[in-house]
Amino acid sequence: ETLIEEITRESPAAIASSPLPGLVRVEHDGDCSNDSLFYEPIYALQEMPDCRIVSVPESIKGLARKIIEAEKFEEKLMQAPKGSLKIHALVPGMCKGQKDPLLQRRSYLVADSVLEMLKKKFPAARKNAASNNLEEDEVWLLQILLFTPDIAAVSLAQSNRSAGFPFRYWPNPYYPLGLANVDIETKMPSSAYRKLLEAFACWGIQPSPQGTVVDLGASPGGWTAALLLLCQCRVIAVDRSPLDSRLMNNLLVSFVQGDAFTYVPPNRVVDWMVSDIIAYPERVSELLDLWCGRGLAKNMVVTVKFQGKTPSWEALQSAIDIAESHGYDACAKHFFNNKNEVTMMICSNNNDSSAVSRSDIESIYKVQKA
Numbered sequence: 001e002t003l004i005e006e007i008t009r010e011s012p013a014a015i016a017s018s019p020l021p022g023l024v025r026v027e028h029d030g031d032c033s034n035d036s037l038f039y040e041p042i043y044a045l046q047e048m049p050d051c052r053i054v055s056v057p058e059s060i061k062g063l064a065r066k067i068i069e070a071e072k073f074e075e076k077l078m079q080a081p082k083g084s085l086k087i088h089a090l091v092p093g094m095c096k097g098q099k100d101p102l103l104q105r106r107s108y109l110v111a112d113s114v115l116e117m118l119k120k121k122f123p124a125a126r127k128n129a130a131s132n133n134l135e136e137d138e139v140w141l142l143q144i145l146l147f148t149p150d151i152a153a154v155s156l157a158q159s160n161r162s163a164g165f166p167f168r169y170w171p172n173p174y175y176p177l178g179l180a181n182v183d184i185e186t187k188m189p190s191s192a193y194r195k196l197l198e199a200f201a202c203w204g205i206q207p208s209p210q211g212t213v214v215d216l217g218a219s220p221g222g223w224t225a226a227l228l229l230l231c232q233c234r235v236i237a238v239d240r241s242p243l244d245s246r247l248m249n250n251l252l253v254s255f256v257q258g259d260a261f262t263y264v265p266p267n268r269v270v271d272w273m274v275s276d277i278i279a280y281p282e283r284v285s286e287l288l289d290l291w292c293g294r295g296l297a298k299n300m301v302v303t304v305k306f307q308g309k310t311p312s313w314e315a316l317q318s319a320i321d322i323a324e325s326h327g328y329d330a331c332a333k334h335f336f337n338n339k340n341e342v343t344m345m346i347c348s349n350n351n352d353s354s355a356v357s358r359s360d361i362e363s364i365y366k367v368q369k370a
Contacts, residue, residue, distance in 0.1 A: 002311060002334075003043040009313070010039055022095025040162065040170045042316075042342055043334045045178030047171045048143050048155035055151045060106070063150060064113035071156045073122065077140060083128025084138050085118070087111050088176040090145040095177060097336060107146040114144065136358075141173040164329025165347065167204030167358055175201060179336055180365035184229060189244040190222035191337075192276055197226055198335035199301045199343050201365035204358050207231040212270045214238065214297065216260035216287070217277035221247040227274075228252055230364060236270070238263045261287055265296060273297035278305060281315035285322050292326035292346070300346040304332070309340060316342060 003024050004016040015027045024044070040047070056066040077085065089111035093101020118125035124140060138158070145153040159169040172178045180201035182194045200206035207213050209232040215224050218237035221244040227235050228250060237243055238256045247253050256263060260277055273291055277284070284304050291297055304319055306312050316332060323330035323346045332342045 003041060006041050006043050006313075010041070020092050020095070023092065040331075042332050045172070045333075045336065046143075046176075048145065048153065049157040049171065051153050051155045053151065054154055057150045060109050061113050063110055063152065064117060067110075067114055067144060067152065067154050068117055070154055071142070073118065073156070076156060076158070077118075077122045077124045080122065080124035080140055081128070081138050082123040082126055084136070085122070085124040085140045085142060086173045087115055087142045087144070088173075090143060090176055092145070092147065094179065097179070103146050103149065106149060107144065110146060110152070111144050114142070136169075139169055139173045141171050143171070143176075162331065165203065165331065165345070168202065168331075169204075172202070174204075174362050175365065176367065178202070179367065181367045182337070182365060184226065186229065188222055188225050189220040189247070193222040193226035194337040195276065195303065195335055195343055196223045196274060196301060197230065197365065198337060199333070199345055201361060202333055202335070203301075203345050204361055205299070206361060207233040207272050209233055211272060212236065213272040213274060214263070214265055214270050216263065216273065216275040218243060218255075218260075220244050223274055223276055224253060233271075236265065261290075264290075264294070269295060270297050272299045272301070274301045276303045281306065281312055281319060285315070285319045288319055288322050288344075288346070289326075292323050292328050295326070295348065298348050300328075300344070302344045302346065303338075303341050304344055305341040311340065311342065319344060 004018065007014050007016045007026055013028050016024055018024050052070050054066045054070050056063045089107040091101045091103045091107050115125055141157060141159050143155045147153065157171060159171050159173040162168040162170055180198055182197035182201065184193065207227065211233045213227055213233055214236045216238050218224050219239040219241040221237065224235050224237045224243060224247055227233055234252050236254045236256060238258060238260045240257060242248055243255060248255060261283065273296065275287065281304050284302060288302065291300065304316055320330045320332065328346050328348050330344060330346045332344045334342045
């Protein structure tokens with residue numbers, strides 16, 4: 001319901017409905033030339049542009065051939081660079097976070113069959129061993145969503161870099177349905193760490209081992225623990241309450257007992273600031289005004305929590321406007337592990353001096369085939 005509300009607010013000509021849990025179908029009534037066709041909804045993890053329905057009561061190869069016939073591969077991929085095509089095999093159960101959803105194996109087989117057919121004609125479908133740059137100049141995404149054994153929704157589109165975030169692409173070509181693997185098997189102080197890892201995966205960068213991260217409102221230490229495990233960076237954890245004892249004794253953690261809203265790193269700009277403070281959105285805006293206004297961090301990940309059961313669009317836009325007014329780029333996303341809250345990603349001049357490569361990020365958070 002929230003995604004439908006957001007889409008209709010942004011694009012009044014859109015007709016949005018939900019055919020299945022986790023899926024929203026969007027159509028345009030009449031001329032949509034003035035609508036924001038490249039708008040990336042905050043409450044959507046993925047998009048399937050210009051989606052077509054394909055139905056063939058035959059074999060897997062028969063469905064694969066029909067998919068190729070339905071899409072304009074000649075027009076879109078003939079000049080595309082080698083290795084620029086990515087294929088996502090999808091089923092509806094994935095939208096609900098199911099680990100082994102119905103039809104998943106068949107969807108993989110259909111996608112593999114399509115890929116083998118495309119390899120014969122299009123270099124874009126063939127592997128390129130040299131495509132491990134932080135940025136990719138041209139990325140194409142073919143998504144195949146299998147509803148039944150012989151009915152699929154198909155979308156082929158170019159993924160575009162998000163404005164101000166050159167390592168983010170939309171539609172997301174790196175994680176099927178935009179769902180990154182953010183589960184950590186080690187016992188963690190809290191489960192909130194998943195939101196932070198989803199932000200890193202979506203953004204396409206994360207702190208490097210040489211970086212320093214300030215974690216505001218860190219207790220009990222879920223985000224700090226995740227930073228130590230996956231980034232091996234130094235963490236300055238700020239909270240009135242102590243962290244989990246294992247973190248308090250970690251040499252990479254500097255604990256500062258005090259008010260997270262007034263803390264300022266002494267004598268320097270830090271690489272990252274992250275915050276999952278439980279506070280009204282107005283207080284988060286004040287925090288961003290302080291950190292962005294003084295340029296205290298190059299990159300930030302900040303949770304904006306809402307009251308009640310619905311988001312406050314005005315409060316969220318105010319937080320984004322404050323960050324941008326100080327020269328930062330800012331965007332927000334409601335991740336799979338967010339509740340009635342969104343995660344803001346904020347960067348200054350796209351500085352990646354404290355970031356690891358896109359290929360490394362993808363290998364960390366990639367969901368493995370069942």
